[in-house]
Amino acid sequence: MVVQVLADEGVDVIFGYSGGAILPTYDAIFVHNQDTTRRPMPLIVPANEQGAGFMAAGYARASGRVGVCVVTSGPGATNTVTPVRDCMADSIPVVVLCGQVPTSAIGSDAFQEAPVSALMGSVAKHVFLVTDPHKLEATIRTAFELARTGRPGPVVVDLPKDIQTWQGVFQGSGTLPIPGYRRRLQQVETQQLSPASIEEFFSLLGAAKRPLIYAGGGVINANATDSLRSFAHGLGIPVVTTLMAIGAVDTMHEHSMRMLGMHGAAFANYAVDDCDFLITLGARFDDRVAAVPARFAKNAVAIAHFDVDASEINKVKRVQFSYVGGLDDALRRLTAHALAVHFARDWSEWHRHCAQLAQTHRMNYDRESALIQPYYVIEELNRLTRGEAVISTGVGQHQMWAAQYFDFKSPRLWLTSGSMGTMGFGLPAAIGAQFARPDRIVIDIDGDASIRMNLGELETVTTYDLPVKIVVLNNFGDGMVKQWQKLFFKGRLSASDKSLHKKDFVKAAEADGFPWVRRLDRKEDVPRIVEEFIAFKGPAFLEVLIDPDAGVYPMVGPGQAYDEMITGDHIVSRGKGPTRPPGANEMF
């Protein structure tokens, strides 16, 4: 019953780890896959259920389809709490099916029992505990509906063992009644920008001398990147993106001002400071972007905010124009209106200003250093992949370097744990993404500390012979933590220095059967080794010993505004730098 709904939903791969309470469903998948008349659903087995969750997430992020993860009860379910919360925080559609002890044993502290409904209820978009087998089929179908509609998110279905073994007639259709959700969803989906709203928007835009688009992950979730490009490039409005929206516009486009925020490009942040009209699309002014909301976009006469989630409007920043509805449709209507009324403004002075900012405050680093600079490695990789590879990351310095120095021609190539910041995301996400995009080079740019978190998944890469490429930028520790400790804790490297660890990543990769493994420790070898690495057709593992003191710049310190941004020694600042030390209780 469960497997048939998965097949009907078009599921073409399942990530999961078996166990007692989910055995009936695993058996049903086996039987399904033996039937040569049916489209198989390969079952990809991770080392740990957290890996399965992130594989499903990587698959969903890279494909736009719902990722599926099937795990057992108790520890199987609790190990997926982290990826479920990660998906919720980044609005990623996944369905997690958890085995549960039989209904008669629920609440008895049974073997491998965990309160999945209570745990997941706090972190997922929704959780179902199926207690009536007649509702099983409709529940699984509804889970997919909830995951992909509205603001997408993770949906968990807790499946007691006796519910899985129940035999009944397959209906082939039908969902659960969720009248409130569907009514609200329909309101949002049928919502159209009214002529009055369009007029109002264009009067703000028409009055602007320095308009700027601030695009967030919602643009990608809404599959609205084509309409964003038509609107922004058609009208000549420069675009900054959040970490989540990298690739929404081609980062190499003349009007791309790249990423804004705490570690955004200096020129992107200065453009935000300089704009007089900020058009916010599927973004939410979160603390990585607007640490001090009152001083964010401080010269903007007006801010417009388009989002599918009404709760994001005026949550952090008061705006002058807002619209709750589908982004794709809204952007199409705006573009159509602009064409119909021959809307045109001469923003050439603003364009020159942005180009000047991008030139003067460009990303840069110590190019003369004898040590391998991480930025250099990424530039060399980027020279070969040219904005077309799928890049996943862990969390920390390497994540920000990758966001800053890689180019992305299209959306769904950049996979990163944005809101939750989960170390260990990169490797399993790359595995999931390779299933979604077998045609693309998939590279996990990882750190030595992040990759440790799910290092067991190295084996998964070789088990399934995936051509995933893994780069470990090794700086012998938690680099971002060290950076903060140097800046704000007088250089006391509490528990973040791993230089005495005896870990040998090369041996680890070899032990897991990687056919191409290298350690790169000489600067002059970088171009050659990187080229060999990319050219290798199978699984490849590259450890790079980087300058352990390399930092992430620019950096907007905690509780500080963009004009207090630290740009480091190699990026030109136009601000005064921090005017005061950050408070100890600021966000980190």
Added chain:
Amino acid sequence: MRHIIAILLQNEAGALSRVANLFSTRGYNIESLAVAPTDDPTVSRLTLVTTGNDAVIAQIGSQLRKLIDVVDVMDLTEGAHFERELLLLKLKAKPSQLQALQELVAATMGHVLSNESHSFVIELTSSEAQVSRFLAQVAEYAEILEVVRSGALGIAH
């Protein structure tokens, strides 16, 4: 400011805890919460009293509307409405104050449900503010043994 929020909620496993969780995880107050079935067997009605400025109350409404089981959310304090709370009170009267106590109960439209040797169970249905006032006054005439309040219920005109 104080708001009475009525929530129609699907009768599903975990639905009530999701509402309660939302308030605790996002740091909103719940001053009282009353839950009971409605005429529709699939739907319960929650009446919740909370406090917050306009931005907080707007967020509470928006966040509640994101819960899948929530059918509808109404802020009763936005318009004309009736508000009632049920109080059940057990107390022991001081003999000298018996007369005054009985007059107070009658004046506030309360009912004496039982009277056993100066030990009373009293029922009062009134607004939350009236119930609180009554409790303060009655303490002058009697020793309060047990207070049972339903929390506010509300209905729009």
